[in-house]
Amino acid sequence: MEHAIYFVTLVGTALVVAAAFSSLIAFRFGAPLLLLFLCIGLATGVDGLGIEFDNARLAYFAGSLALAxxxxxxxxxxxxxxxxxxxxPALSLATIGVILTTGIFAVAASYFLKLSWLESSLLGAAVASTDAAAVFFLLRAGEIHLRERVRSTLEVESGTNDPIAIFLTITLVEIIAAHANPEANVLAANLFLGFLANMGLGAVIGVLGGFGIVRLVERLNLDHGLLPIFVLTLSLMVFAAAGAIGGSGFLAVYLAGLIAGNSDIRAVTILRRFQDGMSWLAQIIMFLILGLFATPSQFPAILVPAVLLGLFLIFVARPLAVWLCLIPFRLPRPEVAFVSWVGLRGAVSILLAITPLLGGLEHGRLIFNAAFIIVLVSLVVQGWTVGPLARRLGLIVPARLGPLDKVELELPGSAHH
Structure with a gap:
């Protein structure tokens, strides 16, 4: 028993260290970091070094906390x-865009994978949202200084579209698991009402939680070493509270962070540094677990249709959805084209693809494998081309001097013990 503890700790820490070293390679060559993390997980999994991990519930639980x-x-x-x-533009893409992408992609999925309409929509919902971690890293690693409107649109979209995709995926899993076959108008009405309730409750809890976090930080004179842990715990409490009453915990935790980060909160520099480190650790753990959970030996059976679906998502579904969403805002064509291209799929899509397995769906494993391959296609095709495309479209601007990094000093006698 004692040796097992040491072995598991050794393997786990070795994987995190390997992922951390891989970030140096990614920064050096501009490679998609998520792709390297997933490859490390795949290489150490059941078809690699032989580490067997097939606990879908644990993978989904750990991934959900990391995503929060x-x-x-x-x-x-x-x-x-x-x-x-x-x-x-960003909220239009994060809501209507996700729904349009799901519907357009479902048409192709039903043809290539011979799935039912509901199952095809489920796969579409799983891969409909863009991955914030992948987008942010590629822009930073490639030192791509975009026009402010383009960068803001991509950042806000990728930060807000996950709750909608999560709601659609979980709702469709529940409908399929119940063997229901609702009419189109009934399904649309139920989805709309459920969406309003889920997002509404999540938004209310998130706003209240965000102001609550700020007030507690200001009222409680906690030590600077304890303060970041306190804030992180409160954020997870907001996430759990929203989910417990039927709201979107992911929307709630995002809004709580938005309110706290834009307030005059105490020790903001310390909080940012701690959360940046925790975010990196959460990304590494989530990506490694999802890579370990996959079984590459099952991929060849659906490799061709899944790759074709990945290309369809990149060249047809995403661009069409973006174009339709951005028509009212009359953005220049180069900006619309770039936003269409920077729609990388990542860990959230793979995490959502676990839900069919949790729901015991007949084609759950097929949907998961297809989503995993689609994510790999997205990272390989789009990951290395973001920088060159931005330069070709003329969207690069000179780098600006960022805000000064403030350092908080504790004067003698001011430390709290």
Whole structure:
């Protein structure tokens, strides 16, 4: 028993260290970091070094907590001026865009994989949202300084579209698991009402939780070493409270981070540094677990149709959905083209593809494998081309000097013990 504890700890820490070293390679060559994390997980899994991990519930639980931490950090780091500047286009993409992408993709999925309409829509919902971690890293690693409106649109969209995709995926899993075959108008009405309730409750809890976090931080004179842990715990409490009453915990935790990060909260520099580190750790753990959970030996059976679906998502579904969503905002064609291309899929899509397995669906494993391959196609095809495309479209601007990094000093006699 004692040796097992040491062995599991050794393997787990070795994987995290390997992922951390891989980030150096990604920064050096501009490779999609998520792709490297997934490959490390695949290489150490059942078809690699032989580590067997097939606990879908544990994978989904760990991935959900990691995603909550990432979304809180994303909200905390989103300035309100960026949200105001890109609110219209970004929120249109994060809501209507996700629904359109799901529907367009479902048509192709039903043809290539011979799935039912509901199952095809389920796969479409799983891969409909863009991955914030992948988008942010590629822009930073490639030192791509985009026009402010384009950057803000991509950041806000990728930070807010996950709750909608999660709601659609879980709802469709429940409908299929119940062997229901509702009419189209009934299904649309149920989805709409459920969506309003889920997002509404999530938004209310998120706003109240965000103001509550700020007030508690200001009222409680906690030590600077304890304060970041306290804030992180409160953010997870907001996430859990929203989910417990039927709301979107992911929307709630993002809004809580947005409110806390844009308030005059105490020790903001310390909080940002801690959350940045926790966000990195959460990404590494989530990506490694999802890579370990996959079984590459099952991929060849659906490799060709899944790759074709990945290309369809990149070249047809995403661009068409983006174009339709951005028509009212009359953005220049180069900006629309770039937003269409930077729609990388990532860990959230793979995480959502676990839900059919949790629901015991007949084609659950097929849907998971297809989503995993689609994510790999997205990262390989789009991951290495973001920088060159931005330069070709003329969207690069000179780098600006960022805000000064404030350092908080404790004067003698001011430390709290």
């Amino acid at each position: 931490i990432i979304l809180f950090d994303s909200g905390f780091g989103t300035p309100l001026n960026a949200l105001k500047q890109a609110a219209g």
